Amino acid sequence: MTKELLKGNVAIAEAALRAGLEAYFGYPITPQTELLEHLSRRMIELGRVFLQAESEIAAIHMVYGAACTGARVMTSSSSPGFSLMQEGLSYMAGAEIPCVIVDVMRGGPGLGNILPSQSDYFQVTRSAGHGDFRPIVLAPASVQEAIDFTGLAFDLAEKYRHMVILAADGLIGQMMEPAELPAMRAVRRGERPAWATTGAMGRARNIISSIYMQAEEEEGYNLKIQKRLRQIAQAEQRCAEHMTEGAVLLVVGYGTAGRVAYTAVEAARKAGMKVGLLRPQTLWPFPERRLSELADNVEGCLVVEMNAGQMVDDVRLAIGGQIPVSFYGRMGGVVPMPEDVLTTIETEYRRLAQAVPSNRWTKEALC
Amino acid sequence: MAKGTIRIDQSRCKGCNLCATACPKDLIRIALDRLNTGGYHPAMLFDPGSNCTGCALCAVMCPEVCISVYREAPVKGRTPVPA
Amino acid sequence: MAERTAQTESEDRVPGMEAVYEHPRTLNKVVTHYCPGCTHGIGQRLVAEALDELGLRERTILVASVGCSVFVYNYFDVDAVQAAHGRAPAMATGIKRLEPDRIVLTYQGDGDMASIGLAEVVHAAVRGEKITTIFINNAIYGMTGGQMAPTSLPKQQTTSSPFGRDVRLTGNPLRMSELLAGLDGSAYIVRRSLHDARNVLKAKKAVLTALKVQMHGLGFSMVELLSSCPTNWGLSPEESLKWIENEMIPYFPLGDYKVADEVAAL
Numbered sequence: 001m002t003k004e005l006l007k008g009n010v011a012i013a014e015a016a017l018r019a020g021l022e023a024y025f026g027y028p029i030t031p032q033t034e035l036l037e038h039l040s041r042r043m044i045e046l047g048r049v050f051l052q053a054e055s056e057i058a059a060i061h062m063v064y065g066a067a068c069t070g071a072r073v074m075t076s077s078s079s080p081g082f083s084l085m086q087e088g089l090s091y092m093a094g095a096e097i098p099c100v101i102v103d104v105m106r107g108g109p110g111l112g113n114i115l116p117s118q119s120d121y122f123q124v125t126r127s128a129g130h131g132d133f134r135p136i137v138l139a140p141a142s143v144q145e146a147i148d149f150t151g152l153a154f155d156l157a158e159k160y161r162h163m164v165i166l167a168a169d170g171l172i173g174q175m176m177e178p179a180e181l182p183a184m185r186a187v188r189r190g191e192r193p194a195w196a197t198t199g200a201m202g203r204a205r206n207i208i209s210s211i212y213m214q215a216e217e218e219e220g221y222n223l224k225i226q227k228r229l230r231q232i233a234q235a236e237q238r239c240a241e242h243m244t245e246g247a248v249l250l251v252v253g254y255g256t257a258g259r260v261a262y263t264a265v266e267a268a269r270k271a272g273m274k275v276g277l278l279r280p281q282t283l284w285p286f287p288e289r290r291l292s293e294l295a296d297n298v299e300g301c302l303v304v305e306m307n308a309g310q311m312v313d314d315v316r317l318a319i320g321g322q323i324p325v326s327f328y329g330r331m332g333g334v335v336p337m338p339e340d341v342l343t344t345i346e347t348e349y350r351r352l353a354q355a356v357p358s359n360r361w362t363k364e365a366l367c
Numbered sequence: 368m369a370k371g372t373i374r375i376d377q378s379r380c381k382g383c384n385l386c387a388t389a390c391p392k393d394l395i396r397i398a399l400d401r402l403n404t405g406g407y408h409p410a411m412l413f414d415p416g417s418n419c420t421g422c423a424l425c426a427v428m429c430p431e432v433c434i435s436v437y438r439e440a441p442v443k444g445r446t447p448v449p450a
Numbered sequence: 451m452a453e454r455t456a457q458t459e460s461e462d463r464v465p466g467m468e469a470v471y472e473h474p475r476t477l478n479k480v481v482t483h484y485c486p487g488c489t490h491g492i493g494q495r496l497v498a499e500a501l502d503e504l505g506l507r508e509r510t511i512l513v514a515s516v517g518c519s520v521f522v523y524n525y526f527d528v529d530a531v532q533a534a535h536g537r538a539p540a541m542a543t544g545i546k547r548l549e550p551d552r553i554v555l556t557y558q559g560d561g562d563m564a565s566i567g568l569a570e571v572v573h574a575a576v577r578g579e580k581i582t583t584i585f586i587n588n589a590i591y592g593m594t595g596g597q598m599a600p601t602s603l604p605k606q607q608t609t610s611s612p613f614g615r616d617v618r619l620t621g622n623p624l625r626m627s628e629l630l631a632g633l634d635g636s637a638y639i640v641r642r643s644l645h646d647a648r649n650v651l652k653a654k655k656a657v658l659t660a661l662k663v664q665m666h667g668l669g670f671s672m673v674e675l676l677s678s679c680p681t682n683w684g685l686s687p688e689e690s691l692k693w694i695e696n697e698m699i700p701y702f703p704l705g706d707y708k709v710a711d712e713v714a715a716l
Contacts, residue, residue, distance in 0.1 A: 027566070028594040028610065037597070040610040051619070052598060052610045055536065055566035080534070111516065111532065372464060379479070383487035383687040389647050405481060426471040427647045430491025431482060437467035 003178040008168065009034035011143045011179055012076070012102060015150035017042055020185045022071040023049035025062035029081045030114040031170040032104035036076065048187065056081040060088030060101075067097045068208045070196030072154055072187075076102035078170070079120050080111060089163065090129030094210025096195075096225070098157035100150070101135075102166045104173035107333030115333025116170030118255060121310035124167045125284040132222055134229055135163040136236065137283040139254045143177040145281070151182060160232055161193075167283060169306055171256040171335060232285055239287035240279045241294075243269055247276030249349055250294055252315050253304035254280045256335060261304045264341035273349050283311065288318035300352040301325045304341055306334070324352070371421020373412050376433035380409035386425035386434060392418050395425060474498040476507045478525050483518075487687020489644040489677040490518055493586050494525055494557070496650070500657045501528070501553075504665070510553045511545050513538040515567070517559035518592040536567025539574035542581040553664055554581045561591045564600040564624050571630070578635025578669040582660045585626060585672055588679040589698060596682030600624040603701055608682070623701050627674045631707035637669030639708040643676040645694040649704070659716070668712050676702055 006014075013035045016024070024043055026036040036052065043050035049066070053059035059075050066073040077085060082103045092099055105120045107113040124137050136156055140146040146168060153164040192198050197206050212218035242262055244250065253261035258279040268275040278294060280287050295301070300323050303312040312327045319325060328344040330336045373395075375386075380403060387395040387410060394414045403409045412419065421438030463469065473479055477498035484490045501507050510528040514520060516535035523530035533541040538556035546554040563571050563585055574581065590608055591597040597610040601623050605614040631639040638660055642653035653675055660671040676698050678690035685693055 028561075028591055028597045030594055033594050033597065033609075037609045037612075041612045044613060054568060054600065057566075111520070111534070371470070372467065374464065376479075379481050381486035385487055385687055385691070388688050388691075407486065421467075421470050423471045424647045427650050428492065430484065430488055430495070432473055432477055432479075432491065432495050434471070435463075435469065435473065436471040437464040438470045439467055 003180050005176055006143055006179050006181070007034060007176045008143050008146050008173045009104065010038045011147050011181070012150050012166065012168075012173075013038040014042070014181055015147040016074050016100070016154070017046070018182050018184045019151040019154045020072050020187045021048065021074055021154075022187055022189075023066045023073045024075065025051050025053050025059040025066070025073075026075050027053055027056045027059050027077065027081060029056070029078045031106060031116070031173050032076050032078050032102065035102065035104075035173070056084035057087065060085040063099055063101075064088050064092050064097060067092065067099045068197050070192035070198065072100075074100040074102065076104065078104045078106045079108050079117075082120060082123065086129035088129075089135070090127075090131050090133070091210050092163055093128040093131060093133035093135070093225075094221075095208050096161050097208070098161050098163065100153045100157055100164050100166065102168070105167065105169045107331075113333050114170065116172075116174075116256060116335060117306045117331070117333050118169050118257060119307035119310070119331065120167065121283065121305070121307060124165045125286075125314070128163055133163075133225060134284050135165045136160070136232060136285070137165045137167050139167050139281060139283050140172055141255050141258045141279060141281075142179075143172070143175065144179040146172060147179055147181060149281075156236065160228060162228065162232065167255075169255045169257075170333075236282060237285045237287040237289055238281040239290050240281055241290075242266075242277040242279070244276030244278065244294055246274055247294075247297070248274040248299050249276075249345065249352060250298040250301045251275060251277045251304060251341075251345065252280070252291070252301060252311070253277070254283065254311065255306075257304045257306050260336050260338050261341055263338040264345055267338065267342050268345045268349075273345065275345055275349070280311070286314045286318060288314075291315065291318045292320075295319045295322050299323060299356045300348060302345060302348050303327050304336065304344075305329045306336065307331060324355070370417055371419045371436065371438040372414070373419065373421075373425060373437070374435045375410055375412065377403050377409035377411075378405070379431050379433040380407060381405060381431055382407040382409055383430065384410070385428040385430065386410050389424045389428040391422065391424065392420070394419055474502045476501045476527055478527055480524060482525060483521055485679075485681045487678065487680045487690060488518070489588075489675075490586060492644045492650055493584060493653075493675050493677060494522060496654045496657050497555070497557070497584055498526060499654065500661055503658065504661055506553045506661065506665075509551070510555060511549070513542045513545070513554065513556045515556060515558040515562040516593075517562045519557050519559055519562075519586065520593065522557050536562050536565070537570055538562065538567065539570040539579070539581065539583065543574055543577070543579050546579060546581050550580070550667075553661065556581065556583045558583060558585055559592065560585070560587045560589065560599045560601040564626050571626075572633070575630045575633045575636045575670040575672075578637070580664055580667050580669060581671075582664045583670075583672040584657070585674040586677045587626070587674055587702065588677040589623070590679050590682050592679050592682055596679075601626075601702075603697060625702060627672070627702075627707045630670075630672060633670075635670050636672070636708045637710040638663045638671040638713045639674075640672075640706045641674040641676070641702060641704050643694055643699065643704055644678070645676065645691040659713070662716055663713055666712070666716065668710060674702075676704075
């Protein structure tokens with residue numbers, strides 16, 4: 001297929017459609033409304049279900065209901081709307097309902113502003129609302145990745161009967177880049193999973209509920225989910241790397257922060273510093289395996305985020321104190337500039353050279 | 368007929384034309400030869416014949432509240448502007 | 451209560467003439483963020499005039515909502531709080547219960563009140579909360595770029611109803627005044643329009659009455675104001691006023707939907 005110039009939000013919407021999206025329920029909120037608007041046209045054109053709900057709370061419960069029929073269902077929102085969806089997410093987590101949720105993150109907390117941020121990281125990775133649960137979280141850093149991860153989201157949701165969140169900062173949603181859309185996949189009407197509630201015709205009935213009155217039963221359910229989470233954590237960690245070969249300082253950043261860090265890392269290398277980039281593509285499961293491997297060979301780590309420091313906690317957990325981890329972040333919708341990240345890299349590099357005793361510094365690093 | 372006049376705060380006017388539409392004597396025009404600091408063509412009173420009666424319908428329809436209306440003859444209950 | 455013209459400082463005063471109309475004290479003299487010709491400006495001006503005429507400025511607490519009205523706290527020289535989308539009546543309830551002698555106002559659009567905030571406004575009216583709600587109905591979501599609202603008209607084209615509102619899929623426009631008038635706690639529920647001077651003056655009277663309802667603690671009061679959105683309707687400001695008159699009023703008839711006996715006696 002040929003490349004077209006696409007806006008992130010529109011690309012995600014169209015990619016979902018081509019992945020066989022059967023129903024979309026959403027509510028306008030900047031900076032993701034183009035996703036809803038695109039589907040308001042395309043879903044109707046293709047005879048599928050589209051409804052602008054009265055609120056994000058209604059939208060997520062419509063998703064819950066529709067997903068109970070086993071259909072491919074999606075909603076999208078941005079930070080304040082995502083907060084509203086927490087209740088519905090918890091119910092779906094408590095009933096093993098597969099679904100795809102898009103969060104295009106903006107400045108906050110509260111109403112904040114409509115500029116890009118990554119400050120929902122804790123929210124999307126730590127749980128789906130209240131209770132013990134970890135959604136799978138995919139973090140694209142380009143329009144192409146947003147397209148690819150949308151299709152992947154539906155596949156993972158179905159493979160594991162699990163919730164998948166596509167977490168994009170506002171810039172990914174709004175930017176326009178050349179990208180390729182996949183071919184249209186057929187909607188699988190009529191083939192529904194065995195657990196779905198579609199009417200007990202010729203089979204025993206199905207009940208979908210998150211209620212487990214006895215503590216031991218509830219624990220049993222949670223143990224099942226925890227086992228699934230371990231399987232996912234084992235098999236689905238994803239990340240991209242750039243110039244990590246021989247790196248002494250590892251920069252870690254995802255989404256737009258990862259792109260900005262990429263530019264800064266290239267500039268640092270040109271200036272003679274041995275710096276590399278690790279860009280997580282799954283925020284959960286966090287790519288701790290690869291990070292841990294890289295940590296064996298670098299002297300320090302710099303985490304770059306568009307928040308007050310959230311993913312940095314997961315980096316520290318994965319590294320386990322082997323090497324120092326420092327942080328550079330901008331908040332409130334400010335997008336960090338490559339020059340600022342580069343300055344921080346230089347400062348970190350020099351600081352590590354003094355603090356960390358290592359013969360690698362005398363030869364390669366100090367120049 | 369009592370004589371009246373209006374003052375338009377051109378810096379806040381957005382040239383929406385609702386005042387001109389409301390004026391029963393067609394005395395307000397959009398000044399196409401100038402732009403205010405907001406980048407709009409502001410409205411202006413064009414009343415060479417002193418036909419404005421101070422009816423204030425323009426002020427009633429102004430969304431930016433940038434029109435003040437004045438009238439000559441004293442009206443019961445109103446407070447005069449000191450000279 | 452005798453009406454007085456707003457007395458304000460005006461650099462452009464005309465010596466020897468009386469001020470028939472000047473900028474209301476309660477309204478800040480700033481350039482608004484509203485689009486040219488948007489009747490939000492008229493709606494909020496009427497509220498400011500009414501607060502001036504009734505001497506309520508320093509007793510008022512304004513609850514701003516989410517939509518084009520989100521920055522309304524910039525325009526009124528009163529204490530104000532910013533509510534989440536749809537939640538203004540709930541915030542107003544919290545404030546009024548603690549400060550019953552204050553005048554608590556919400557200022558909401560059709561997305562905020564009739565969509566996400568429907569439960570909050572209904573329950574405020576059910577409880578007969580002694581607050582006043584100004585409902586700006588322009589049949590569209592303005593701030594987010596022109597999506598369909600619960601009050602959008604059948605066949606109305608919006609960015610989320612690109613083929614026109616299909617009532618088979620999304621139902622018919624929601625009439626808030628009729629809905630809230632049926633509740634016992636509602637004391638004064640009226641619908642007016644801002645599409646011409648005569649109707650704006652009627653709207654002004656309704657806003658004054660609604661505030662007096664609150665001053666006398668008679669129950670929940672709302673003034674629904676049919677308003678324009680030239681930018682998202684794709685019409686000029688004057689065409690927009692015509693659209694209100696010709697297209698909106700047939701669906702949203704003007705009138706008094708609930709006037710409690712005690713209100714009529716005021």
